[in-house]
Amino acid sequence: MSQLEWIRTGRKALGLSQGKLGKMVGATQVLVSQWETGKAEPSPEQGAKLTELFGNPAPKVEPAAKPAEKPRKAKNGNGRAVAPKKQKSFEQTLWDTADRLRGSVESSEYKHVVLSLIFLKFISDKFEERRREIIAEGKEAYVDMVEFYTMKNVFYLSEESRWSFIQKNAKQDDIAVKIDTALHTVEKNNKSLRGALPDNYFSRLGIQVSKLAALIDSIDNIDTVADKEEDVVGRVYEYFLGKFAATEGKGGGEFYTPKCVVNLIAEMIEPFRGKIYDPCCGSGGMFVQSVKFVESHQGNKKDVSIYGQELTATTYKLAKMNLAIRGIATNLGDVPADTFFRDQHPDLKADFIMANPPFNLDQWRGADELLDDPRWSGYDVPPTGNANYAWILHMISKLSENGVAGFVLANGSMSTNTRGEGAIRQKMIENDLVDCMIALPGQLFYTTQIPVCLWFITKNKKAQIIEGHSDSNHRDRQGETLFIDARNMGMMIDRTHKELTSDDIAEIARTYHAWRGEAKDGAYEDKPGFCKVATLEEIKANDFVLTPGRYVGAAEIADDGVPFEEKMAELTQTLYRQMDESVKLDTEIRKNLEVLGYGG
Structure with a gap:
């Protein structure tokens, strides 16, 4: 038996993740995974501990090598140093x-293959962990009673x-059928997963058995319950969703x-x-981050209730799996459905709304449909050619009296006057x-190069105390709107995509909270080129356009202490030098043209 087989067999025989x-022998989960795939070997001390655990001699582990000379950098054929290869993450x-x-x-399909298998591995690991707990508690007679599992979620x-x-x-050969059967049985036996898992998906796709087996072996190396703080499976899910979006472009990132x-x-x-709502929830990313936010600020995720809706059936399933994996209880409605025509939460009044609606959705209703919808009450009916303002009015209708909504829209939403949209914005x-408008940097999205912005809407700008993790006072902001221009923020993460850094996010949020009057964030001040508070009269004077650049102005240029006359003299000399160079280049170009027979 090889060393990697010995470790894997011994671990599974003891029912250990x-x-x-790793914790028992002084190693990390990743290192144990590398032992079991032959990518690394235990140290002599770790080998001795493994032998004690498994009860039979370990294959020989060579003693640690003596300190060697400083390794020389590898060189290529030209004698130049080559950087060592970066080790891949799991x-x-x-x-x-x-x-x-x-x-x-199909690339649009295989994310469901991968994420379904990760989901199955995760719930199986949780099941096996609970099964061992029941046996350890001396309740082996109840090991197959469903209630003993559901009581622990x-x-x-x-x-x-x-x-x-x-x-x-x-x-x-029939592994695809076995996977489909497993997923079907899991969904049938667990009410909260109804409608979440693919049906006969693997059988229909006809994936080559060897490729499916290789994928199963890779997923088998994920220890999904080893470290509850690390959220390994959540990390993998998040990584995969991002990679699918990046590699598939528009279709994959919807x-x-x-x-x-x-x-x-x-x-x-x-x-x-309170209640959190997303009317177009996609794979549930807004909900996941909401819960992470609560937990990172030492709050209790049981204090929030989550409601969502999603139109696309496959994405609806993704969301259900994504949230179930993280133990987040959610009401996504009974079925995937159109938010405008089949609202799954008609009576909901949410305390928080987070959304990224489809940009500039065309023909979202027929010309004679939804004309008297109560959601547009007091406003013009949103045009059929663009759903942006239909989404906005829908979200306003869902807000509680003290609720706040934050959502992404295309930049055009801030200034459009097409087909009555300007009149709706003016009335709002x-x-x-x-409450606040933020212009975001370009290149943040995998799905579109359309410039985007964030809207923040609230029904109550009066002074109030907000209950939460720590109560905070909001000052009276009636008649005011905060504008933030964040277009120059962010850093490039690859050739075509940018990301807001944690410092960027902190600065923007701190500015907003300070303006609202939250003492923990200090006093608010307008900052030219970045933020400005505008009154209703100022916005009216700008034709009710909400583009931050209209209000924040240009950033102040720091005074470097050099007198104007001195700067002007230096710039003039530079200009003269460039003009002289231009004359030389013109002469050279003329000569070359004459040589080619094109002289004047």
Whole structure:
């Protein structure tokens, strides 16, 4: 038996996760995973501890080498130093395995293959962990009673639904059928997962058995319950959703809002307690970040209730799996449905709304449909050619009296006067609903190059005490709107995409909170080029346009202490030198043209 087989067999015989084994022998979960795949070896001390645990001699582990000379940098054929290869993260390794499905499966489909298997592995690991707990408590007689699992928010799994069964049969010709059967059984036996899992998906796709087996083996190395603080499976899910969006472009990213944008909305509206709603929830990213926000500020996720709706059936399933994996209880409605025509939460009044509606959605209703809808009451009917203002009015109708909404829209929404949209915006401003407007940098989204902005809407700008993680006083902001121009923020993360940094997010949120009067964020001041508070009269004077650049002005240029006359003299000399150079170049070009027979 090889060393990697010895470690894997011994660990599984004791029912240990990779993380738990690592803690027992002084290693990380990732290192144990590398032992079991032959990418690393235990140290002599770790080998001795493994031998004690497994009860049979470990394959020989060579003693640690003596300190060697400082390694020389590898060189290429030209004698130049070559940088060492960067070690891949386990997420990247898993992605590389999954990416081999390309060609076998449509790119728009294979995310569901990968994420369904990760989901199945996760709920199986939770099931096995709970099963061991029941046995350890001396309640072995109840080990197959469903109630003993559901009481701990664990899904009960029959034998053929467990990951161990799938992994054992990974190389069988009918593995796709077995996976479909497992997913169907899990959904049938667990009410909260109704409508969440793919139906006969793997059988229909006809994936090559060897590729599916390789993917199953890679996923088998994820220890999903080793470290509850680390949220390993959540990390993998988030990584994969982002990678799918990046590699598939528009079609793949429709369900995905960049993490930094979601973080910013959460930090701005601070959803500590109450009902959170997303009318177009995609894969559930807004909800995940809301809960992370609460937990990172030592709040209790049980203090928030989550409501959402999603039109696309496959994305609806993604959201249900994404949220179930993280133990987030959610009401996404009974079925995937159109928010405008089949509202799944007709009586909801939300304390917080977070959304990234489809940009500039055309033909969202027929010309004679929804003309008397109560959501437009007091406003013009949103035009059929663009749903932006339909989304805005829908969200306003869902806000509680003290609620706040933060959402993403295309920049055009801030200034359009097309087909009555300007009249709707004017009425919103006159009703004092617009709290804050933020112009975002370009290149944040995988799905579009359209410039985007954030809107923040509230029904109550009066002075009030907001209950939450720590109560905060909001000053009276009636008749005011804060404008923030963040277009120059962010950093490039690759050739074509930018990301807001944590410092950027903190500065924007701090500015908003200070303006609202929250003492913890200090006193607010207008900052030319970045932020400005405008009154209703100022906005009216700008034709009710909400583009931040109209209000914040240009950034102040720091005085470097050099007198104007001196600067002007230096610039003039530079200009003269460039003019002389221009004459020389013109002469040279004329000569070259004459040589070619084109002289004047």
